[in-house]
C-alpha cells in the first residue's frame with residue numbers, strides 16, 4: 463500500500479522515492495496492488511502486481527465440453543514429447559559442457575583467493591552472476607515452450623503427476639556384513655539428478671498451467687504409472703518392450719518412439735479421467751444408483767482425486783527492475 467510510480471521513480475513505504483529502470487510501463491486503468499522486492503546476484507528487482515477490475519477472469523471451458531487432449535511427456539534428451547508426434551528440444555542450460563566448464567573455472571578462481579578478502583568476494587559475485595544467467599535463460603525458454611504447448615488447438619493439456627522431489631532423493635546406502643560402505647550407484651545417479659534439476663519439470667508444468675488458463679484450457683495431471691511401459695495399440699504392459707528410445711511391443715510388435723508412445727498413453731489416461739468425471743457428475747444427478755454404478759463411481763473418484771483444479775489468474779504480474 464502506498465506505492466507510487468512516476469516515470470523512472472518509485473515510492474516504497476519506509477524507504478521513500480528511489481530511481482529504477484522501468485522495463486515495462488504500467489498500462490492505463492490498472493491500480494497497483496503490491497510490490498515484491500527481491501535481491502538477486504546483480505542487483506535489486508521489484509515485481510509489481512497490478513489489477514484492473516474491468517478485465518474479466520480467465521474462465522476455463524467446462525470439463526464436459528472437452529473433446530481433444532494433448533499429451534505431454536517430459537524428458538531429458540528431449541524436454542517435451544507431444545502426443546501429436548512433435549518433440550521440443552532440451553537446451554540443457556546447466557548441464558551442457560560449455561557452461562559446466564565455465565562454472566568450474568569461475569569456481570576455481572574463488573577457491574584460490576584468500577577467504578574474506580575483497581578479491582574473493584568479487585570472484586564469488588562472478589560465479590553468482592553466471593548462475594543467474596543460466597536461471598534466466600531457463601525461465602525464458604520455459605515460457606516459450608509453455609506458450610507453444612498452450613497455443614495448440616486442443617481443449618485440454620495432460621501431463622504426468624511426477625514426484626520430482628522423490629526422484630531427486632539419494633540412493634539408500636549399501637553396507638556389507640563388516641560395516642563397510644559398498645557402491646550404491648549414487649555417484650552414477652548424481653549426473654541424472656543434475657539433469658532432472660536442470661530440466662525442472664515442475665516449473666515448466668506450472669508455466670504450462672498458467673498459459674493454458676489464459677487460453678481457456680485446463681491442465682490434467684495423470685498418474686505416471688506404466689505410461690512408458692504400456693503399448694499404445696494393444697495396451698500390453700511390459701518393461702522389456704522398451705529399449706532406450708525405441709518401443710517395440712513384445713505382444714503385438716507395435717513400433718514407436720518410446721516417449722511419444724508415453725505421451726499418447728498420457729493423453730488416453732486424461733481422456734479416461736475426463737470420461738469418468740463426466741459419468742460421475744451425471745450419476746450424481748440420479749436419485750438412485752445400483753450397486754455396480756456405485757462401485758464404478760468410487761473408482762472414478764479415486765482416479766480423479768489427483769486431478770488438479772484449474773487456477774484462476776486475475777492479477778497480472780509485471781516485473782520492473784530497479785537500476
Ligand SMILES: [Zn+2]
Nearest residue numbers: 693696711714
Ligand atoms: Zn502392443
